[in-house]
Amino acid sequence: MFAVPRAGKALIGLLALVLLFSLSSQARANPRYAAIVIDAETGTVLHAANADASRYPASLTKMMTLYLLFEAMEKGLMTLDTAMPVSAHAASMPQTNISLKAGDRLKVRDAIPALIVRSANDVASVVAEALGGTETAFARMMTDKAKTMKMTSTTFRNASGLPDSAQTSTARDLAVLSLRLMKDFPQYYHYFSTQSFTYKGRTYNSHNRMVRNYPGVDGMKTGYIRASGFNVATSAERDERRVIGVVMGGKTAQSRDQHMASLLDRSISRATRIAKVSAEQAPAAAKLVVSTETVRQTVRQEPQTRAPAVLQRTSQSLPIEQSLITDELGWAVQIGSFRVPEQARDRASDAARRLNDVALAQIAVSEVEISNRKLFRARLVGLEEAQAKNACQRLSRQGMDCLVVKLSGS
The missing domain is CATH 3.40.710.10 (DD-peptidase/beta-lactamase superfamily)
Structure with missing residues (x-):
């Protein structure tokens, strides 16, 4: 192992003190x-x-x-x-x-x-x-x-x-x-x-x-x-x-x-x-392009009564699945983008459960490519403008980030 001479150690220590003093001086200056x-x-x-x-x-x-x-x-x-x-x-x-x-x-x-x-x-x-x-x-x-x-x-x-x-x-x-x-x-x-x-x-x-x-x-x-x-x-x-x-x-x-x-x-x-x-760390086998789920919510609904998600796994993008997003009329609440499709679906499902007085909500998870990286975007779709805004406000009050989106087919 290379040994640092005593003079070198002293110089390093001096430099560290100078750097520390410089940073503290900047903090004091502003x-x-x-x-x-x-x-x-x-x-x-x-x-x-x-x-x-x-x-x-x-x-x-x-x-x-x-x-x-x-x-x-x-x-x-x-x-x-x-x-x-x-x-x-x-x-x-x-x-x-x-x-x-x-x-x-x-x-x-x-x-x-x-x-x-x-x-x-x-x-x-x-x-x-x-x-x-x-x-x-x-x-x-x-x-x-x-x-x-x-x-x-x-x-x-x-x-x-x-x-x-x-x-x-x-x-x-x-x-x-x-x-x-x-x-x-x-x-x-x-x-x-x-x-x-x-x-x-x-x-x-x-x-x-x-x-x-x-x-x-x-x-x-x-x-x-x-x-x-x-x-x-x-x-x-x-x-x-x-x-x-x-x-x-x-x-x-x-x-x-x-x-x-x-x-x-x-x-x-x-x-x-x-x-x-x-995106690179996401499991290669998880190729869920779009998963849609109709969630009928009531205040008394038990978790086991919810309809299970339909997972569609494929190795390539499907125009049919893409149309579920681009041709959908109305507004959506975007929950976020995730590196794993199941995480996106679960997050959207959690959002739907929080909105337990919304009679009908569709969960949509789409694979998107941004700057050569693949992410999975979670949304609640099939909403009217006022519903989407109200839903996002309520989710935000509960600490869940969201964004109101007008769908391109509208």
Whole structure:
């Protein structure tokens, strides 16, 4: 065995101390920094740094304000044409704002881009008062909603993200919120890519340069207060892989964006490698292309009464099986993609059992090839739009990740 000279050991020890000091110096230089990147489909954490450390969310707060607004619209309590009154409190909110005046009325269709593009604090207060009566009451609603999403380290005190020492969150919690916005309200997600909007003759441009400058980014939100530094939540899709990233505590908007771009590059590459390895490790004999199962659920149904799954094993893709997915009318709830077909079927079956008051659900497991890797995608199909959205929301509340999908035949 090669023996390290005493002088060499001393040098190695010195280098280790220098490296440790360097890292600790960086932490001291930017104690507000935190970041996380997750695979949107599998939930795999691809990068994390201080992901559970308490931070100020700043205007990333407005993502929860939008979540509750979208939820109210889904419940029929609001429409795009609902005109919300502007109080003196809302009109008094400091920049950034759209100069609302007390007594004005603001339509929901204008409020949404104002929150996303302009990050308007006055608009956040208008929405809060319209839904909660007062902004304080609405902040309690926001916190309660965060807890149901398992954002256990998040507390809201206002709807805008303006400075409040008690309003805190984490990079991990904000990634959860970003993902839930996408999954629970896919019909509204396109708003997060909006780059400009016009209100009362004035055009406002987005602060989110990631959407313009990074290929594959199609939303979400930026934020800044002095106590937080520059924050951003980002969703990006490339090579059929979607990731959600959150960076907090940037020293400048430019350095924050550059760091996010670097994290996205590395994380998408890592997600692709993980999926490839998982697909290669799947048993070669398991060649289930599609398994469909009609599950009739009642509250009193015992497990042994369920119809058994029909497993169709084949060494090649069958057009008939593919048509079960592509020609199906309506909407689906996508549960995830898995490297083993039985795992996909079991996961979908578990989702169907959780929805025990759905009269009829079809389980569909399809083999998909993504970047030369084979995965098995699990869905509940044969649903109407409202059923699919409601089902996914209920599954999410139970801790099961899902995505509402409009089938291509619809």
